[in-house]
Amino acid sequence: MSYAGPEFDSPQPRRPRRRPLTLALAVLVPGALLGWLVYAGVSGAADGGGTTAAASPRASAPPAVSSTTAEDKKPLGSLRGKVVVIDPGHNLTNFRHTAEINRKVDIGTNRKECDTTGTSTNAGYAEAKFTLDVAHRLRTLLEKRGATVKLTQDGDRPYGPCVDERARIGNNAKADAVVSIHADGASAGQRGYHVILPGRVHQGIADTRRIVAPSARLGERIAHDFGRATGTAPSNYIGDGTGLDTRTDLGGLNLSKVPKVFIECGNMRDSKDAALLTSGAWRQKAAQGISEGIVSFLHGQRSAR
CATH class of the missing domain: 3.40.630.40 (Zn-dependent exopeptidases)
Known part of the structure; x- marks a missing residue:
């Protein structure tokens, strides 16, 4: 979705006045990126996978057992077959x-x-x-x-x-x-x-x-x-x-x-x-x-x- 507004107008020719902001961003962005990479690596190791816990609220849950027997599929307390x-x-x-x-x-x-x-x-x-x-x-x-x-x-x-x-x-x-x-x-x-x-x-x-x-x-x-x-x-x-x-x-x-x-x-x-x-x-x-x-x-x- 596009949005037309003053924040997205074409840049004006006063570049020298924006240099401090550009310099600050040049410093902050790599640092933030590095912090994110460290967090992702630690979180991925903690929950045993390649995704972070924030990516899915169930990421830290133990994996479901896929193999079941006919006995396991019976309702709790069932006497079917008895x-x-x-x-x-x-x-x-x-x-x-x-x-x-x-x-x-x-x-x-x-x-x-x-x-x-x-x-x-x-x-x-x-x-x-x-x-x-x-x-x-x-x-x-x-x-x-x-x-x-x-x-x-x-x-x-x-x-x-x-x-x-x-x-x-x-x-x-x-x-x-x-x-x-x-x-x-x-x-x-x-x-x-x-x-x-x-x-x-x-x-x-x-x-x-x-x-x-x-x-x-x-x-x-x-x-x-x-x-x-x-x-x-x-x-x-x-x-x-x-x-x-x-x-x-x-x-x-x-x-x-x-x-x-x-x-x-x-x-x-x-x-x-x-x-x-x-x-x-x-x-x-x-x-x-x-x-x-x-x-x-x-x-x-x-x-x-």
């Missing part, structure tokens, strides 16, 4: 099929009933109703994170499934984690939650040797996050305050070939625990705590690889 099986304990209509649920099935260490009716609060709120409600809430939370979620039963069966079939469902799904949801039926005054871990079993058709360690990690994460999310304490009657209990007499654990735990969310026979278990808001917290434990476990697995 399979979780949720096992809602018992079945609301088991009581109508006593012959079927009393049938004995092989659990490796011995033979045990196909299933049971479960327990209930003193007011009649059934454990099976509780477990299915929490399972639905948990499924929603996990699916939002991208997991593939399967239920062993969704209120769509006349009874069961039997404990051995519950284990097979998780095995056949090649699940990354399986959680069986329950609520206990202990004496009044016995309160709190606990997570049941599979013990080491290698007998008959049962072999838990490969899943004991990962199941323990899964159980520990769930116990921690469940207590934090629900604001409840670990069991005061099982687990010595740890909220963890190891057993070898449960077919659902003995026959599992993938990481699996049970969680007893509280005691339905204690009035204070029952008040929590029958609250929809608390059941949402319970599902949230279990979900966070599963997410923590699965991301821990990913980091270990």
Whole structure:
């Protein structure tokens, strides 16, 4: 752009009067140029490149890593590609099929009933109703994170499934984690939650040797996050305050070939625990705590690889 004005008029013939200014400029310009060159060199060395920090406000930032894997591109907290099986304990209509649920099935260490009716609060709120409600809430939370979620039963069966079939469902799904949801039926005054871990079993058709360690990690994460999310304490009657209990007499654990735990969310026979278990808001917290434990476990697995 050109600009016509008095500062750009043709020079007048009074050159001697401009000589001091010309001399000053002759001195100052090379000095300024030399100073700029020194500054540019120092700045370029400081930010590791040939440009100065003033040239770009991001010049001093570390270079971005260009190589990424498919795992790195997953959103933070994503469970895409992971399979979780949720096992809602018992079945609301088991009581109508006593012959079927009393049938004995092989659990490796011995033979045990196909299933049971479960327990209930003193007011009649059934454990099976509780477990299915929490399972639905948990499924929603996990699916939002991208997991593939399967239920062993969704209120769509006349009874069961039997404990051995519950284990097979998780095995056949090649699940990354399986959680069986329950609520206990202990004496009044016995309160709190606990997570049941599979013990080491290698007998008959049962072999838990490969899943004991990962199941323990899964159980520990769930116990921690469940207590934090629900604001409840670990069991005061099982687990010595740890909220963890190891057993070898449960077919659902003995026959599992993938990481699996049970969680007893509280005691339905204690009035204070029952008040929590029958609250929809608390059941949402319970599902949230279990979900966070599963997410923590699965991301821990990913980091270990």
